Amino acid sequence: MKQSLFFKAFLCASICLILGIASGFSTTESIQNWYIFIKKPSWNPPNWIFGPVWTTLYICMGIALGIVWHNKHLLQKKAIIFFIFQFVLNLCWSAIFFNFHQLGLAFVEIIIMLFMIATTIYYFYQIKKVAGFLLIPYLLWVSFATILNGTIWQLNS
Numbered sequence: 001m002k003q004s005l006f007f008k009a010f011l012c013a014s015i016c017l018i019l020g021i022a023s024g025f026s027t028t029e030s031i032q033n034w035y036i037f038i039k040k041p042s043w044n045p046p047n048w049i050f051g052p053v054w055t056t057l058y059i060c061m062g063i064a065l066g067i068v069w070h071n072k073h074l075l076q077k078k079a080i081i082f083f084i085f086q087f088v089l090n091l092c093w094s095a096i097f098f099n100f101h102q103l104g105l106a107f108v109e110i111i112i113m114l115f116m117i118a119t120t121i122y123y124f125y126q127i128k129k130v131a132g133f134l135l136i137p138y139l140l141w142v143s144f145a146t147i148l149n150g151t152i153w154q155l156n157s
Contacts, residue, residue, distance in 0.1 A: 013058070016058040019058075020090075023090075026099065027095070027099060061087070061134070067130060085116055090142075107153050117138060
């Protein structure tokens with residue numbers, strides 16, 4: 001049976017969202033007990049903004065992955081591998097930063113993640129332009145998070 005684009009996009013978005021929510025919940029205690037006490041720049045966003053932003057981004061990421069999965073292409077396997085790699089880095093960053101309090105290591109990791117996101121966008125765009133475009137907000141948010149991570153690291157060194 002040939003699966004529909006809607007099914008693939010829904011499945012991928014659901015998986016990304018569930019894993020992202022699980023990652024977020026795993027950092028709740030650290031956010032409440034550690035993060036509020038460290039030095040942060042004046043432009044640090046309020047904590048309530050992260051949930052809605054990441055929910056939207058995980059849904060967009062999943063839809064983009066579903067589109068790539070649905071569209072057969074020579075680069076499909078490579079694109080999906082890059083997506084999985086950057087997604088694992090995404091989930092690991094939360095633990096490195098919030099749970100292990102390794103601000104410098106988190107900064108190095110997020111720079112690698114940023115490169116992997118950009119590479120994923122490149123491959124997704126080659127397969128289906130809309131799939132690449134769906135990841136642009138994610139790239140922008142992680143770019144901001146990279147600057148924020150670096151600033152927090154510097155302030156707390």
